[in-house]
Amino acid sequence: MARIDLRNLAHAYGPNPQGPSGYALKPLNHTWEDGGAYALLGPSGCGKTTLLNIISGLITPSHGQVVFDGVDVTSMPTEARNIAQVFQFPVIYDTMTVYDNLAFPLRNRRVPEPAVDARVREIATMLEMTDVLDKRARGLTADAKQKISLGRGLVRSDVAAILFDEPLTVIDPQLKWQLRSQLKQLHKKSGYTMVYVTHDQTEALTFADKVVVMLEGEVVQMGTPAELFERPAHTFVGYFIGSPGMNVFAADVDGTVATVDGTPIRLPRAYGKAQADRKVELGIRPEFVRVARGEGLPVTIRKVEDVGSYKIARLTFGNREIAAVAPEGTEFPADGAGAIFDPAHLNVYVDGHLVDGAPAREA
Amino acid sequence: MDKPINQKAWFLVLPVLLLVAFSAVIPLMTVVNYSVQDTFGNNEFFWAGTAWFEEMLRSPRFHQALARNLIFSAIILVIQIPLGIVVALSMPRKGVGVSICLVLMALPLLIPWNVVGTIWQVFGRVDIGLLGHTLEALGIDYNYVRDPLDAWFTIIIMDVWHWTSLVALLCYAGLVSIPEAYYQAARIDGASRWAVFRYIQLPKMNRVLLIAVLLRFMDSFMIYTEPFVVTGGGPGNSTTVLSIDLVKLAVGQFDLGPAAAMSIIYFLIVLLLSWVFYTVMTNYERGGQ
Numbered sequence: 001m002a003r004i005d006l007r008n009l010a011h012a013y014g015p016n017p018q019g020p021s022g023y024a025l026k027p028l029n030h031t032w033e034d035g036g037a038y039a040l041l042g043p044s045g046c047g048k049t050t051l052l053n054i055i056s057g058l059i060t061p062s063h064g065q066v067v068f069d070g071v072d073v074t075s076m077p078t079e080a081r082n083i084a085q086v087f088q089f090p091v092i093y094d095t096m097t098v099y100d101n102l103a104f105p106l107r108n109r110r111v112p113e114p115a116v117d118a119r120v121r122e123i124a125t126m127l128e129m130t131d132v133l134d135k136r137a138r139g140l141t142a143d144a145k146q147k148i149s150l151g152r153g154l155v156r157s158d159v160a161a162i163l164f165d166e167p168l169t170v171i172d173p174q175l176k177w178q179l180r181s182q183l184k185q186l187h188k189k190s191g192y193t194m195v196y197v198t199h200d201q202t203e204a205l206t207f208a209d210k211v212v213v214m215l216e217g218e219v220v221q222m223g224t225p226a227e228l229f230e231r232p233a234h235t236f237v238g239y240f241i242g243s244p245g246m247n248v249f250a251a252d253v254d255g256t257v258a259t260v261d262g263t264p265i266r267l268p269r270a271y272g273k274a275q276a277d278r279k280v281e282l283g284i285r286p287e288f289v290r291v292a293r294g295e296g297l298p299v300t301i302r303k304v305e306d307v308g309s310y311k312i313a314r315l316t317f318g319n320r321e322i323a324a325v326a327p328e329g330t331e332f333p334a335d336g337a338g339a340i341f342d343p344a345h346l347n348v349y350v351d352g353h354l355v356d357g358a359p360a361r362e363a
Numbered sequence: 364m365d366k367p368i369n370q371k372a373w374f375l376v377l378p379v380l381l382l383v384a385f386s387a388v389i390p391l392m393t394v395v396n397y398s399v400q401d402t403f404g405n406n407e408f409f410w411a412g413t414a415w416f417e418e419m420l421r422s423p424r425f426h427q428a429l430a431r432n433l434i435f436s437a438i439i440l441v442i443q444i445p446l447g448i449v450v451a452l453s454m455p456r457k458g459v460g461v462s463i464c465l466v467l468m469a470l471p472l473l474i475p476w477n478v479v480g481t482i483w484q485v486f487g488r489v490d491i492g493l494l495g496h497t498l499e500a501l502g503i504d505y506n507y508v509r510d511p512l513d514a515w516f517t518i519i520i521m522d523v524w525h526w527t528s529l530v531a532l533l534c535y536a537g538l539v540s541i542p543e544a545y546y547q548a549a550r551i552d553g554a555s556r557w558a559v560f561r562y563i564q565l566p567k568m569n570r571v572l573l574i575a576v577l578l579r580f581m582d583s584f585m586i587y588t589e590p591f592v593v594t595g596g597g598p599g600n601s602t603t604v605l606s607i608d609l610v611k612l613a614v615g616q617f618d619l620g621p622a623a624a625m626s627i628i629y630f631l632i633v634l635l636l637s638w639v640f641y642t643v644m645t646n647y648e649r650g651g652q
Contacts, residue, residue: 058547078550091548093562104562108553152552 002069002082002160002193004032004055009064011050024050026218027063032161032195034069037187039208040197043240047217048197052163055195056083068160084153085163089170090145094138098129101137102151109156123151126186142170147179154186161193168203180207201241213237229285231347233354238283238347244312244323247289251282253348258282261318263297268343269357281349286312288342289324296338297322304332315339391630397623415624425625427600428608429632432584435519435604439583442523444576447530448568452560454535468528476525480592483521487593507594511601514594518602521589526582530575537568573644577637584633605629 011025025047032038040048053059055066057078065074073081084105093101102120111119124130127147132140137148146167153162164183168176184207187194198204204211205225212222213236221233232238232246239245251258251265254273258265260282291301291313299315299322311330315322315337322339326332348355398415400408419425454464471479487507489495498505507517541563549559587606590596596603596611603611609629613622 053547056551058550078547079553083551085547085551087544087548089542089544091542091544094566095562104554105552108555108558149548152548 003034004161004193005065005067006030006055007065007067009054009061009066011047011054011059011061011063023217025054025061026216028219030212030219030222032193035191035193037184037207037209038193038195039204039211040195040214041199041201041204041211041240042214043199046214048199048214049165050217051214052085052165052195052197055161056085056163057081058085082156082158082160083163084156084159084161086149086153086165086167088166090142090149092137092140092145092148094136096137097134098124098137098140098148099133101148102133102155105152105156119155119157123155126154126182127151143172143175146170150179150183154190159192161195164194164196166198167196168198176203183207201243205241213240230345231354232283235281235283235349235352238285242285242287244286244325246283246285247322248281248283248349249320249322251280253280253282258346258348260297260320265297265341265346266343267346267348267357269359271348271355271357278350279352281352283347283349284341284345286323286325288345289315289322290340290342291315291324291326291330291332291337292340293333294336294338296340299337299339301332301337394623394626397619398627399620401620411620415620416628419621419624419628424600424608425605425628428603428605431602432604435586436580436583438519439522439526440576440579442519443527443530443579444572446523447527447575448534448572450527450531451534451538451568452564454531456539465532468532471525471528474525476588477592479521479525480589483517483524483589484593487517509598511598514598514602517593518590521593522583522586525589526579530579533571533575534568537571538564541567569644573641576644577640580640581633581637584636 007029008027009025009030010023010027012023014022040051042048050059054061057066057073057076057080061074065072067073068081093104096104099120102123103116106116106119120133121130124133127150129144129147129151132144137145140148150167153159153164168179171179180203183194183196186192196204196207198207205228209224210222211225211228213220213228213234215234215236221228221237223233228237228241232241235246235248238248249260251260253259253267253271256267256270258267265282290296291299297317299317302314302316302321305312305314306328308328310328311326313324313326313332315324317339324339348357399411399413401411401414402408450468454468455461474482486492487495487505489499489506495505495507504510505513507514545563546559549563554562585606586604587610590602590604591607591610594602596607605625606629609622609625612618612625
């Protein structure tokens with residue numbers, strides 16, 4: 001167990017990176033607290049796996065340092081780092097039994113055989129694999145193989161952190177839930193630092209205490225699931241998390257008034273006038289948009305999707321699309337509909353990043 | 364039991380049956396035919412029964428040639444399979460080196476067999492050959508025309524030069540199909556270089572190794588052209604393997620009956636040993652379950 005600090009870390013795969021786009025991972029400072037459960041969330045190709053491989057030492061970063069509990073391990077090889085990592089596709093040693101597979105990381109480190117046996121049986125019990133321990137690993141299903149991979153990650157008791165690289169991709173949806181909650185329990189029980197890479201928001205939000213959202217090699221926000229939901233620090237976080245994602249549209253902001261296509265909207269806080277060449281946007285979660293008759297922004301209801309436990313109204317305002325979420329049973333007005341935004345949850349973004357306004361004087 | 368039975372289906376397999384009949388079964392049957400008869404020329408044949416087979420199986424000449432074949436194949440497998448694996452492991456996985464390596468490795472395989480024999484025949488000659496002359500200049504007594512051991516040495520080195528790249532290319536194909544994640548996982552698990560080879564690379568090469576062993580066994584057991592060109596079976600009979608002996612018997616002495624009997628025994632031995640290799644290796648792969 002360890003606290004992991006990333007100091008001025010950056011990585012470029014090519015030799016002389018030209019500008020920010022040459023980096024697979026843009027410079028970042030980050031701390032993974034000891035015993036935390038983190039999720040790294042982002043679209044494919046955003047640098048999640050690169051970051052993970054840098055922590056485990058499979059990749060040596062081109063810039064910056066990786067520090068475990070105050071010790072610089074940047075140039076240390078993977079074997080010396082006490083890191084466990086589970087990969088997207090199951091990696092098993094075909095010719096070995098399940099038991100030998102689980103024992104492999106321990107035996108390589110010359111752990112005495114009685115200790116190996118105790119540990120392997122403990123992990124096998126947790127993964128509910130005791131009855132297949134003597135079987136050869138190759139004949140098992142993909143689920144079972146991935147459980148073995150997980151098990152090999154968990155079997156070492158001295159690891160600084162366990163890294164998961166989209167480990168549940170090949171698992172059945174039903175078993176996915178089960179394994180995910182097992183992992184969560186395991187985290188509570190063992191107190192390992194765990195970093196879980198995924199592009200599935202549900203997976204990230206259910207597993208982690210803190211979610212780190214990445215975009216194009218950059219960490220755009222780190223926070224609890226609630227923080228990510230309520231105050232997305234970046235428009236990308238807004239529509240990557242939540243279903244449907246946050247409504248984002250261009251607006252002119254001046255003081256406490258935002259103007260969207262000539263329609264003024266009152267803001268909860270006061271903002272300065274943005275520079276002319278900046279892109280100013282307004283963001284609001286569909287959960288905080290209410291549809292009423294004859295009030296707010298005049299909109300047309302394009303369609304209403306009933307997803308069972310709630311309804312999603314797809315609205316158009318001019319040529320902009322707005323989504324609104326309403327409880328089951330809501331009736332929408334046939335004409336003259338208007339969208340009302342909850343002012344407390346209106347966020348203002350400049351060039352994609354959230355800006356904090358000053359408290360409005362006459363609120 | 365409810366499967367419809369349609370005899371017309373036979374017409375669909377008929378072309379294949381005919382092809383196999385003309386290319387394999389009928390020629391083989393003529394050999395069987397010769398093997399049970401005796402002739403004194405003039406196209407007159409007399410029934411001989413199993414006499415030729417009994418004679419052949421008791422013949423010391425046959426036993427010696429068979430022993431030479433077995434020793435040759437054993438040496439070839441023992442050298443070429445590990446060497447091929449080592450070469451494949453040290454080949455580059457990416458970059459321009461890959462194509463250069465592949466082309467260089469494929470070159471010996473593209474050379475006609477009797478040309479390979481000629482190359483080594485000249486290469487090993489003490490008077491003008493680069494190898495033979497160099498060895499002599501170094502004071503090493505080497506002459507494949509005179510000394511049986513030198514003749515064996517030359518033939519084995521020639522076969523290793525000719526065919527190891529086939530083993531290496533097959534193994535390389537097996538190696539490149541291993542996903543990178545396996546090597547990463549092995550590093551995480553703290554596996555040694557040997558453990559990576561033993562538990563990741565070797566199991567993944569299992570299938571191609573089976574093919575390599577079978578091909579190399581069959582080819583080396585049936586070898587004819589190269590030793591014939593280099594040594595002609597000599598000095599004495601020291602490199603006379605079954606195929607060379609067979610040609611001497613059938614074409615040189617025109618003993619059709621014994622030669623036919625020998626062919627059939629030869630064929631059955633190749634078949635039997637290939638089957639043994641195949642069974643042993645597939646059983647090993649399944650872990651003896």
